[in-house]
Structures are given as structure tokens and as C-alpha cells.
Amino acid sequence: MxxxxxxxxxxxxxxxxxxxxxxxxxxxxxxxxxxxxxxxxxxxxxxxxxxxxxxxxxxHQTRHLTVDAATRAAQAALKAAREDGQRVTVAVVDRNGNTIAVLRGDGAGPQSYESAERKAYTAASWNSATSDLVKRLESTPTLKDIPGTLFLGGGVPVAAGGAPIAGIGVAGAPSGALDEEYARAGAAALGAR
The missing domain is CATH 1.20.5 (Single alpha-helices involved in coiled-coils or other helix-helix interfaces)
Structure with missing residues (x-):
């Protein structure tokens, strides 16, 4: 085929x-x-x-305080001052000195806003209560010349893992000792110091 x-x-x-x-x-x-x-x-x-x-x-990784935590701390500090009949402003700054929250209580003086922020910044910068830093001025008076700082009682640092993460500043009470007491109430609301 x-x-x-x-x-x-x-x-x-x-x-x-x-x-x-x-x-x-x-x-x-x-x-x-x-x-x-x-x-x-x-x-x-x-x-x-x-x-x-x-x-x-x-x-380098760092920890930061949340806005909710900063607000909670500010509210606790303001509440402690209000219970004592004091009119204050409370500021919370982050580790870098950036303002996270500010609460100006009813009747707080106009100078208290900036003072609270500067105390918070100072406490965060040196990781120390501002009342302790006031004592350093005796041996190093030029510390007070650093911009943005305020060496008066009323600022406390907030730390996590041994490192500062924030500062709380209170201003407006008749003494720095009272301001610091209220700032510590704010820190206590976070479970710090």
C-alpha cells in the first residue's frame, strides 16, 4: 500500500x-x-x-508612651490636684520632648501651660525628677540656660525597661513639691515610679 x-x-x-x-x-x-x-x-x-x-x-529601637496612656496619666495628675483644690496644667512629653498630651485644669494660670511642658521635657531629658535637678544647679548653674528646660519641682520621668520613655510635668500649684506630688500621681496611673 x-x-x-x-x-x-x-x-x-x-x-x-x-x-x-x-x-x-x-x-x-x-x-x-x-x-x-x-x-x-x-x-x-x-x-x-x-x-x-x-x-x-x-x-536602635525605643519604646513610646501611647496617646491613651499619656492622657490617662494627665487625667490622674489633674484629678489628684483637683481633689486638693489646686488649679494646675499637666503636660506629658515623649522621650524626645515632643508633647503628647496637655490638660489645662479649670482656672489654671496662663503661665502654667508652658511651665508644665518645660518641666516634663526637663524630667524626660535627664531621666530625673526636676526637684532633684534643682539641687544640681548649685554646682552647675548654667544648666538652667539649656533651652526648653525648667528647673523647678513638678516634673517626673516615666521609664520602661530602665530607659526613660516620657516625662510628666505639672505647674500651677503653690509649690513645686505639690506639683511633683501630682506628677507622681500621673506616673502611678501608668504603674511607673
């Missing part, structure tokens, strides 16, 4: 041959490329891990 072969045009043969060659080339290139990229990926992963380790050594 004789099989008749259908004649194909030269154009069809050319297109078919080209497609077959392209498929063969793509398969070979894909296999070579896949086996070649495995070491590159391993090197890339190793480089990425090394870069991450270097980056971790160059990054």
Missing part, C-alpha cells in the same frame, strides 16, 4: 521549522537558566541576610 504524502508549501515548512527550533531553544535556555539561577538566588539570600544583620546593628 502506498501512502501519499501531502505536499506542503515551502512557506509552511519554514514556519513549522522555525517554531520547532524556537521551542527547542527556549527549553534549552530555560533549563540552563534555571540551573544557573539557583546559586545566584542562594548568594542573593545570603547577601540579604548579611545586609539585614548589618542593618539590625545600626538600628
Amino acid at each position: 502506498e501512502t501519499r504524502r501531502k505536499k506542503t508549501s515551502p512557506r509552511t515548512r519554514l514556519v513549522t521549522g522555525t517554531l520547532a527550533a524556537a521551542a527547542l531553544t527556549a527549553g534549552t535556555f530555560g533549563a540552563v537558566s534555571a540551573s544557573a539561577s539557583t546559586p545566584e538566588r542562594a548568594q542573593s539570600s545570603a547577601a540579604s541576610a548579611a545586609s539585614s544583620a548589618v542593618a539590625d546593628r545600626n538600628i
